Amino acid sequence: MEIGELTYFTIRCFKEVFKKPYELKEFLRQCYSMGNRSLLLVGITGFIIGLVLTLQTRPTLMEFGAVSWMPSMVGISIVREIGPMITALVCAGKIGSGIGAELGSMRVTEQIDAMEVSGTNPFKYLVVTRIMATTFMIPLLVIFGDAIALYGSYLVEHLKGDVSFALYFNQVFDSLEFGDIVPATAKSFFFGFAIGLVGCFKGYYCKKGTAGVGIAANSAVVFTSLLLFVIDFIAVFIADIFYDL
């Protein structure tokens, strides 16, 4: 039942994107709000992931005398998988639940009805702008998170192995190929779309009552997280066909 409704919701979203008015101001406000307010969280998470990944992998690589491969290994794993996935999961928790709670509360307090009665299309104003904003902002946050994670990794390498900034990042970029960056960036757009879509869907159709708002926020995070793994699997599967990973 819910899958059918979500499919209808998605189709409606695609239809409304191309209809006037484009609500550009609200879209930019959402982009700023989502991007700016998630920077710190994504940055801290990315930094810690970079540090931990390097600290935990270093002893194993040293055993095999392969510690010089560290930048390549960390670079590929962060850009291909860990960066996009961790950033998307963090954003599902922060942005997805926020959207679910905000729209849910607007539904319960009849604000969405008030918009509709005033002749405004609330779907366009509230849903489409938010889904578009997450679709465009999550890839940017992923790039930011990747950069911070790599910097965290570099710090460990610099402290433990006296590796210079230039050498570390030269090795990282030398090891990265087109087939690493394109699929990772492409799936980030899908991650962003899924976060916005599920958050909006849960909030927009929130059942009456304050308990419904909590359920909307919670189920938005749970369902989005599950969906992110499914999208990740499909993306990796397709990338494997095209780029022979």
Added chain:
Amino acid sequence: MKDQQAILERDKKPEIREVVLELLDLNKSFDDNHVLKHFNMKLYKGENLVVMGKSGSGKSVMIKCLVGLMEADSGKIIVMHNDITSLNQESLDILRADIGFLFQGSALYDSMTVRENLEFPLRHHYKKFGKNVNTETLVIEALKNVGLAHTLDLMPAELSGGMQRRVALARTLILQPKIILYDEPTSGLDPITAKEIIILMQDIQKKYNTSSLIITHDVDCARVIADRMILLIDGTNYAEGTFEVLSASKDPKIKAFFKQ
């Protein structure tokens, strides 16, 4: 039953007045729960019509069907000669500019200031005021009407319940509607604030000559404001008449509404 028939014969010459809103044989069910059963109603130009009913009697469902927020199972809803059940979305949105709706909980957009709340309906209906519309002037005028011009840059959370209701009324008024629908306008307010809201509703009716449909179970509100009343019982218009006629009724179902 005799008493009820007498009540239904209350209006001497309603047919010579212009009907701005009419519900014909409206039905609405939720699964096995028949909320509205063959409900009929007329609202005349410049009239204050109060619809009273117990909680869960279908008042809010009826008013939501009226503005297209809910779809009726069957029946016709004629608003200013337009059957809204057969209008497309664009025509319905245009028509909605002439229908104001005051929500029970005010429904102010809590992420926007009072100014932005009032400007919001104008974004899509600015054509109604011509090309050289001055939004600021319209907003200030609407707020002055409810005595809250000083709250322009406040957030809804910074206002009291009564002030929020008045700002919501200002937002309703900004499009200068011909019909105003009030969903429990005094619920959740203390008696003094409720009285202020009722007086405000009367002033607005006099100033703009609007037709008002008021959904309430507040007898005091009905006494002051109603030109005519409908009692909604078991999804049907059980009785119709002036406050004086209905409150003097001996029908136990009608009497139950007026017991204080």
